[in-house]
Amino acid sequence: MMSTAQAPLPAAPCLRIPEGEAPYLEAQRCGACDALYLTPRMACSRCGKRDDLHPQRLAERGTLYSFAIVHRSFPGVETPFISAIVDLEGGGTLKGNLRGIEATPEAVRLGMAVKVVIDDALGRRDKDGNAYLAYFFEPAEEPSA
Amino acid sequence: MSDDVYIIGVDMLKFGRFPDRTVPQLGAQAALLALDDAGLEIKAMEALYCGNLYQANAMVGQRILQEIGQTGIPVVNCANACATGATAFREAWMAVKAGACDLALAVGVEQMGKGLLGGGGAGTGIPKEGLFGGGTMPTVFAEAGMEHSHRYGTTFEQFAKVSVKNHHHSTMNPKAAYQMETPLEMVMNAEMISYPNTKLMCSVNVDGAAAAVLASGKKVRELGLGKRAVKVRASALTSDPWQERDLVMPDVNSCTRLAAEKAFSLAGLGPEDLDLVELHDCFATAELLHYENLGLCGDGEAGRLIDDGETALGGRIPVNVSGGLLSKGHPLGATGIANIYEVSTHLRGEAGRRQVKDARIGLTHVIGLGSACAIHVLEKSDF
Numbered sequence: 001m002m003s004t005a006q007a008p009l010p011a012a013p014c015l016r017i018p019e020g021e022a023p024y025l026e027a028q029r030c031g032a033c034d035a036l037y038l039t040p041r042m043a044c045s046r047c048g049k050r051d052d053l054h055p056q057r058l059a060e061r062g063t064l065y066s067f068a069i070v071h072r073s074f075p076g077v078e079t080p081f082i083s084a085i086v087d088l089e090g091g092g093t094l095k096g097n098l099r100g101i102e103a104t105p106e107a108v109r110l111g112m113a114v115k116v117v118i119d120d121a122l123g124r125r126d127k128d129g130n131a132y133l134a135y136f137f138e139p140a141e142e143p144s145a
Numbered sequence: 146m147s148d149d150v151y152i153i154g155v156d157m158l159k160f161g162r163f164p165d166r167t168v169p170q171l172g173a174q175a176a177l178l179a180l181d182d183a184g185l186e187i188k189a190m191e192a193l194y195c196g197n198l199y200q201a202n203a204m205v206g207q208r209i210l211q212e213i214g215q216t217g218i219p220v221v222n223c224a225n226a227c228a229t230g231a232t233a234f235r236e237a238w239m240a241v242k243a244g245a246c247d248l249a250l251a252v253g254v255e256q257m258g259k260g261l262l263g264g265g266g267a268g269t270g271i272p273k274e275g276l277f278g279g280g281t282m283p284t285v286f287a288e289a290g291m292e293h294s295h296r297y298g299t300t301f302e303q304f305a306k307v308s309v310k311n312h313h314h315s316t317m318n319p320k321a322a323y324q325m326e327t328p329l330e331m332v333m334n335a336e337m338i339s340y341p342n343t344k345l346m347c348s349v350n351v352d353g354a355a356a357a358v359l360a361s362g363k364k365v366r367e368l369g370l371g372k373r374a375v376k377v378r379a380s381a382l383t384s385d386p387w388q389e390r391d392l393v394m395p396d397v398n399s400c401t402r403l404a405a406e407k408a409f410s411l412a413g414l415g416p417e418d419l420d421l422v423e424l425h426d427c428f429a430t431a432e433l434l435h436y437e438n439l440g441l442c443g444d445g446e447a448g449r450l451i452d453d454g455e456t457a458l459g460g461r462i463p464v465n466v467s468g469g470l471l472s473k474g475h476p477l478g479a480t481g482i483a484n485i486y487e488v489s490t491h492l493r494g495e496a497g498r499r500q501v502k503d504a505r506i507g508l509t510h511v512i513g514l515g516s517a518c519a520i521h522v523l524e525k526s527d528f
Contacts (some may be wrong), residue, residue: 011271038392046387066394068287069340070279071362074261074272083278083339085288085393094323095278095393105340110295126270 006008009134011121013092014038023118023133025060027092028053036092060116061140062088067110069103084137086114100138115140148362151374152523154183155490157355157483160322160474163256166352168200169208170454172254175211175354176410179250183358183370187214187519190358191246196233196253198224206412207488209252226513227427228382229253229479230355234379235519247364253477253483254354260352261338265512281429283339283347285395285514288524290341290430292394297432297445300339305332306451307429314458315468317499322351322474332429336477340439346471353476371528375489378506378522379411385516395432401438401510401516408508408520409422411442416440418464419492423484425511426469436464439510439520446513458499466491466499481519485511492525 010017021130028037032049036056043050047095066085084098098114101107114137121132154324156178163171172195187210195206201224212219225232230253237249263282274280293299309329317322327345335343357458365374383404388396409415415441424439426432433447441462442450450456456464467473467487488507490496501507505525512518 011273012277035387035389064392066288066292068279068291068342069283069337070275070281070284071337071339072261072283073279073281074274077272077275079275081275082278083284083288084290085278085390087390093390093393098280110291112303121271121276124271124276128270130270133272139479 006130008133009118009129011067011134013089015118015133015135017133019145025058025116025135026055027058029056038094058092062086062114062116064098064110064112064114067098069105069108082108084114086137094135096135096137098137113140113142114138123139149195151360151362151365152236152357152369152377152489153368153374154179154181154185154358154363154483155356155486156182157320157479157486159320159352160351160353160476163352168197168205168254168256169212171256171352171354172197172205172209172211172252175215175254175356176250176252179356179358185248185358188216190216190248190250192237192240193220194249194251195220195222195305196224196229196481197222197253197255198226198229199255205254206252206300211478213492225514225517227425227477228481228511228513228517228519229478230483231485231509231511231519231521232382232517234482234485234521235356235382237357238377238380241359241361247361250356251359251482252354252356253479255478256352257350257476259350265498279334281339283342284373286428286430287339287342288394289397289434290428293434293447297448299448302329302333303448303451304341304429304433305329305343305346307426307432308332310451310457311426311465311469311471312345314466314499315457315472317497318468318473321468321472322349323468323472338369342430344427348427348470348475349472351474351476353474353479353483353490355479355486355487357482365528371526373493374526374528375492376524376527378414378524379408379409381407381520383407383518394490395514395516396510397514397516398434399436400516401435401512404520405439405453406516408522412522414506414522418506419508421466421488421501421507422462423467423469423487423507423509426465426471427469427475432464432469435510439508458501463501466501481509481511483512485489485523488523492523503510
């Protein structure tokens with residue numbers, strides 16, 4: 001009964017998947033104080049301004065702000081993986097897996113340039129069999145000085 | 146001006162595993178110990194504030210009174226992540242400070258499951274752990290530590306030294322869950338949980354309970370309990386103010402800084418006045434951050450502080466001489482009162498081998514993710 005392939009669903013609220021176009025990341029920016037949010041809210045949690053959040057497309061390049069190398073996780077979660085916190089160019093911070101690099105403290109460099117890659121959510125499916133898209137980070141070429 | 150508030154009885158159970166006991170039984174045991182320490186009976190108490198996280202809907206405070214005496218007093222049950230016990234203590238402090246009662250009991254109690262805390266994450270229908278990084282507590286605090294590394298070059302070895310120190314301290318604390326030395330190589334070579342936190346750099350998951358009896362100055366004089374009374378010089382509680390990255394990094398820093406600022410201002414004291422500190426070393430990485438958050442050193446100096454032994458017993462400002470959460474253990478709801486017990490014991494000059502010499506003023510700090518930070522400044526009896 002697996003009928004027609006459904007389009008994958010976003011695994012994160014900031015992930016947009018427009019029909020026939022490349023998926024992208026979108027945040028909400030406060031019109032009053034410029035604070036950026038990855039999820040909608042009733043008012044700006046920085047300044048309290050109501051009904052003044054506006055969509056802003058996030059950059060797909062950034063730098064590694066912090067990380068952890070996860071060796072022990074919950075049952076069924078494949079390890080090791082790099083849990084990365086990335087500051088995006090133009091604002092916004094995301095947390096996700098950093099892949100395409102050895103999961104050792106020697107290989108990972110704080111401040112390194114990374115790019116955002118949107119890809120299948122590690123084959124994870126919900127109870128209805130839906131596929132999901134997620135974002136990941138990969139090492140990027142350093143911007144020329 | 147309102148009367149000062151004092152601790153006149155305080156104690157804790159030796160932390161460990163108590164599978165044959167219930168949460169109310171553990172809380173009741175600690176309550177009786179604290180009452181005995183004050184030389185009072187439950188009948189004298191005018192209110193009970195009970196902190197417990199995992200059974201927040203189970204009326205634990207009332208069930209404690211079922212064990213030790215149902216006197217009909219007001220009972221408030223509270224949950225505030227890892228600041229739960231300190232929040233219960235603070236509520237008792239507020240009741241006495243406000244003049245609503247002269248004697249109040251605060252209890253913190255927890256029975257822990259096993260394994261990793263944290264993770265999960267609500268939202269759409271697939272598990273997120275390992276998909277968008279990691280959400281376990283060791284991972285979150287590893288990231289908080291690496292943020293410090295990014296800014297100041299703090300090393301894995303410096304973080305590991307925190308664990309060496311606190312485990313060493315715990316060898317002098319009969320109420321710590323563990324009392325064993327863990328040399329640096331042992332800490333660094335232990336199972337890596339989330340780099341840079343190895344297993345020995347994660348707090349111990351154990352059961353426990355602690356309790357305190359708080360009294361107005363008037364009552365302390367009336368009962369003649371001034372000699373061992375400990376003055377609550379300040380109580381501060383904060384939630385996390387907005388921070389740029391707080392959607393992806395639970396913020397333990399600004400929350401603590403804000404609480405420290407409030408506490409020092411209320412106490413009319415500064416970090417230089419402290420003789421000892423019990424802070425929230427839920428992971429070894431966290432302790433170094435809080436040296437700076439609490440003003441024990443300047444920003445970027447925490448690595449040097451641990452390298453120079455300034456926070457070890459005998460150093461300039463001993464931190465976590467109880468063994469800390471890393472070795473004494475971390476039963477979430479009990480932790481915030483257990484560290485008040487520790488500091489009070491030093492101020493009373495009753496800490497035995499681990500006594501901080503001539504301790505007069507101490508600070509306790511806990512932080513629960515989400516976030517809540519509680520700080521208390523305690524002072525030796527002025528009677």
